[in-house]
Amino acid sequence: MIQSILIANRGEIASRIIRTCKKMNIRTVAIYSEADRDAEHTVLADEAYLVGESSVKESYLNQDRILLIAREANVDAIHPGYGLLSEQAIFAEKCRADGFCFIGPDASVISLMGDKLQARKTMMEAGVPVIPGTDAVETIEDTLFEANHIGYPVMLKAASGGGGIGITICRSDDDCQKAFEKNKKQAALFFGDGALYIEKYVENPRHIELQVLADGKGHTLVFGERECSVQRRHQKIIEEAPSPFLTDERRQEMINMALKAAQAIQYQNAGTIECLVDEDGMFYFLEMNTRLQVEHPVTEEIYKLDLVEWQIRIASGDTLPWKQHELRTTGHAIEARIYAEDPVRFFPSPGTVKEIELPEAPHIRHECPIKAGSVISHFYDPMIAKLIVHGKDRNDAIAKLENALNDYKVIGIKTNIPAIKAIVDHPIFKQGGATTAFMDTYKDELTRRIQEVNQ
Amino acid sequence: MSYIKASMAGNVWKVVVSVGDQVEQGQEVAILESMKMEIPIESEVAGTVKAILKPEGEFVNEGDYLIELD
Numbered sequence: 001m002i003q004s005i006l007i008a009n010r011g012e013i014a015s016r017i018i019r020t021c022k023k024m025n026i027r028t029v030a031i032y033s034e035a036d037r038d039a040e041h042t043v044l045a046d047e048a049y050l051v052g053e054s055s056v057k058e059s060y061l062n063q064d065r066i067l068l069i070a071r072e073a074n075v076d077a078i079h080p081g082y083g084l085l086s087e088q089a090i091f092a093e094k095c096r097a098d099g100f101c102f103i104g105p106d107a108s109v110i111s112l113m114g115d116k117l118q119a120r121k122t123m124m125e126a127g128v129p130v131i132p133g134t135d136a137v138e139t140i141e142d143t144l145f146e147a148n149h150i151g152y153p154v155m156l157k158a159a160s161g162g163g164g165i166g167i168t169i170c171r172s173d174d175d176c177q178k179a180f181e182k183n184k185k186q187a188a189l190f191f192g193d194g195a196l197y198i199e200k201y202v203e204n205p206r207h208i209e210l211q212v213l214a215d216g217k218g219h220t221l222v223f224g225e226r227e228c229s230v231q232r233r234h235q236k237i238i239e240e241a242p243s244p245f246l247t248d249e250r251r252q253e254m255i256n257m258a259l260k261a262a263q264a265i266q267y268q269n270a271g272t273i274e275c276l277v278d279e280d281g282m283f284y285f286l287e288m289n290t291r292l293q294v295e296h297p298v299t300e301e302i303y304k305l306d307l308v309e310w311q312i313r314i315a316s317g318d319t320l321p322w323k324q325h326e327l328r329t330t331g332h333a334i335e336a337r338i339y340a341e342d343p344v345r346f347f348p349s350p351g352t353v354k355e356i357e358l359p360e361a362p363h364i365r366h367e368c369p370i371k372a373g374s375v376i377s378h379f380y381d382p383m384i385a386k387l388i389v390h391g392k393d394r395n396d397a398i399a400k401l402e403n404a405l406n407d408y409k410v411i412g413i414k415t416n417i418p419a420i421k422a423i424v425d426h427p428i429f430k431q432g433g434a435t436t437a438f439m440d441t442y443k444d445e446l447t448r449r450i451q452e453v454n455q
Numbered sequence: 456m457s458y459i460k461a462s463m464a465g466n467v468w469k470v471v472v473s474v475g476d477q478v479e480q481g482q483e484v485a486i487l488e489s490m491k492m493e494i495p496i497e498s499e500v501a502g503t504v505k506a507i508l509k510p511e512g513e514f515v516n517e518g519d520y521l522i523e524l525d
Contacts, residue, residue, distance in 0.1 A: 189471045190486075233492070340490065347463040348490035378465055378514075382490040 001316045002026060002077045002101060006070045007041065008091075009081030010060055012367040012386060013292070014041035017079050020308040029073040031066060033059035035377045040369035047073060054379045060084050063091050067098050077101035077315060079308075083381065086291040087114055103315045105269050105290050112265060113288040123285045126264035128257055131276065131284040133199035140180045146198050147176050153203070156180065158187035159195035166190060169201050202284070204435040206277040207231065208243050209289075210258035211299045213310055216268035219320040222255045223299050223307075224329060230423055232346050232439050237416070238423060239295035240334040241302050244394055244432025250281050259324070261285065270296075270311050279435075294337070294383070297365060301333035301390045331390055332397040336405070336420045338368075338385040340376045343418040343450050350378040354412030359404040363390045376413055384415070394432065398424060422449035456505075459498050459522040461515040465489025470511055470522075476504045478524060485521055496521065 004027035007014045014030060018041060021028045030045030035054035042048045049069045052059035060066075061084060070078055078100050080086035086104065089111035095102040104110070113119045120130050132150045136159055137143045147154045147170060156179050158166030166187040168179035180196070188194035207228045214220040227243035228236045246254070258273045265288075272293050274286040296307045310320070340349045353374045358366055368385035370376070376384055389404055391397030405421050423429055423446065428438060439446065468488035472478060478498045485496040502524030509521050 186483075190469065345462075347494065348465065348492055350464065350490060378489045380490060382492065 002312055004029065004073070004075040005077045005079050005103070005312070006031065006066070006073060006075045006100075007045065007079050007081065008060070008066050008085055009079070009083070010036055010039065010041060011380065012369050012383070013081040013083075013294075015044055015369045016367055017081060017308055018044045020306055020312070023306075024309060024312065026312070027075075029069070029075050031060070031069055033379075035375070035379055039374075040371075049073065054377060056084065056379065063088070063094060067094060067100075070095075070100055071098070075100065077103055077312075079103040079311070080291065082289075082291050082294055087289070089114060101315050103269070103311050105267055105271060109265055109267060110290045113290050116287065119287060120285075122265060123261055126260055128261045128264070128285045129283065131200050131202065131286070134197050136195040136197050140177060143176055143180055143196070143198065144173050147173070150198060150200050153201040155199045155201045156183050156196055157199060158183065158191055159193060159197050166196075202276050202278050204279055204437045205229075206243070206245050207236075207274070207286075207436055208246065208254070208277050208283070209272045209274040209293070210254060211293075211296070211307070212258055212262045212267060212271045212273060213307070213314070213320060214262055214267045214269065214271075215314050215318065215320045216266075217319050220259055220262050220267065221320055221322060221324055221327065222258045222262075223303050223305070223327060225251065225254060226293075226295050226298055228295060229434050229436050230429065230438055231436055236295065236337065237339075237420065238334065238336050238429075239298055240332065240394070240397070241298040242329065242332065245277065245281075247281070250283075254283055255324075257283070257285075261288065269314050270307055294386070295335050297367065297386065297388045298333040298335050301365065301388060302329040302331060303327065304330065331392050332394045333388060333390045334397045334401050335386055335388045336401060336424075337383050337416075338387060338408075338410070338420075339382040339416040340384050340413050341382050341416050342414050343416045343454055344447060346416070346419075348378065348382050349414035350376050351413040352376070353410060355409065356411070357407070357409040359407035361400075361404070363400050364388070364404050365390070384410075398430060418453040419446070419450050421453045422446050425449065457500050457502060457524045458508075458520040459484055459496060459524065461487060461509075461517055461519045461521055462496060463487060463489055463494060464516050465494070465514070467509050467511050467513050467515060467521065468493060470507055472504050472507075472522070474504050474506060478502055478504060487515070498522075498524070500524065 006029040028045040030048040031051040032042040085091040089107040092107040184194040211223040228239040230238040365388040389400040465487040506523040
């Protein structure tokens with residue numbers, strides 16, 4: 001069994017991993033940037049080492065410095081958490097080359113799933129449904145031909161893009177003609193690469209993902225799904241398990257698909273198959289995240305297991321003790337991400353937390369590393385905490401979430417709590433009808449409700 | 456003379472116009488980065504870029520002038 005772990009991350013996930021390590025009697029080594037000298041993970045770990053300046057590039061992304069600390073601290077393993085280095089194949093490779101156990105899949109699998117086009121190809125070969133799409137389209141003639149072949153509506157996307165920049169939804173040849181040159185120019189300006197490709201646009205989709213655990217000894221398990229359709233700016237706000245949209249039959253089909261996908265790439269450790277599900281329930285592979293997800297607690301709550309513990313056990317060589325048909329769930333769990341941001345405009349709101357009061361009850365779980373006096377830096381992600389509730393069913397979980405939100409107080413910075421309240425109170429959300437288009441479709445109504453809640 | 460202002464605190468990640476460029480109302484002229492979010496900045500008015508007041512990489516506060524237009 002692994003005896004000591006360096007946690008190559010910060011914030012709530014670093015604290016989360018440290019807590020599981022403590023439960024397992026594993027020695028923990030934290031790294032911290034200048035801005036995180038007094039952060040919870042710095043204090044919580046058995047040992048902590050300054051890794052660099054405040055910017056992530058000079059601290060939490062400094063691979064060589066992190067490996068130097070790992071050698072100095074004499075750890076067995078490195079846990080990357082999520083984000084930062086967690087999906088950097090080269091970091092996983094360096095860890096293993098330096099004799100550390102990287103708590104995650106093999107570097108070759110990280111690399112394969114990190115390449116969008118290769119991942120699509122691999123999944124198609126494995127018989128997994130993927131969203132119809134193309135390689136790069138060079139000319140307007142090619143674009144129109146491919147768009148008609150796939151069938152409108154389509155998305156014209158920058159091949160090197162991200163963050164929603166350089167994406168246009170086209171519903172006709174006319175739209176494509178208007179978007180082609182504009183997107184090419186924008187892609188070249190923002191990403192230094194004008195290449196575009198086409199993908200089928202799924203109307204009003206659900207974002208539903210499946211949690212995989214595989215021990216590399218022939219045991220691959222899928223711990224159900226999480227629905228993460230409520231998003232703003234392609235970032236998730238609320239996640240829940242199980243999905244209110246899936247029938248038992250469709251759920252089983254998706255579990256079978258995820259098993260097939262994970263087995264096709266001989267996946268090991270924890271990973272997530274992300275899918276888009278259309279209005280008719282047809283599902284498509286979107287990507288695989290080869291790491292722990294932010295929203296993993298909702299799966300933990302309904303399956304009553306510790307995914308971080310199993311990540312560590314698998315990395316230590318343990319075998320998964322269950323069979324797929326033995327997995328059982330209980331009740332319904334919802335996670336709300338608390339962001340430091342203006343609740344109306346969704347713009348970041350760094351600053352100092354003057355006061356914080358968290359609701360407490362047996363069904364409430366907090367992943368919250370902040371306290372009064374914590375400085376929320378503009379250098380890092382806006383997510384400052386996660387609130388997770390568990391109820392006997394969805395309605396019960398929603399009611400518990402609403403109560404918890406009413407008792408949740410953060411003073412000193414703006415947070416999105418008023419936005420979460422307005423979303424959770426919306427009839428469409430309550431009916432389980434929210435798709436990824438929810439925030440845009442009901443923008444005006446939600447803005448009005450958020451402003452009312454915020455007063 | 457008019458100015459395009461920062462809508463939030465953060466670093467200037469990208470400026471996609473140059474001095475002398477003609478800018479239209481609603482055109483994206485820059486992207487700010489704060490808390491790992493990229494927020495496009497659009498010009499509220501049409502005009503010609505007279506000066507880039509905050510270069511890429513510089514930290515700005517909400518309301519700071521980014522670009523001067525003629």
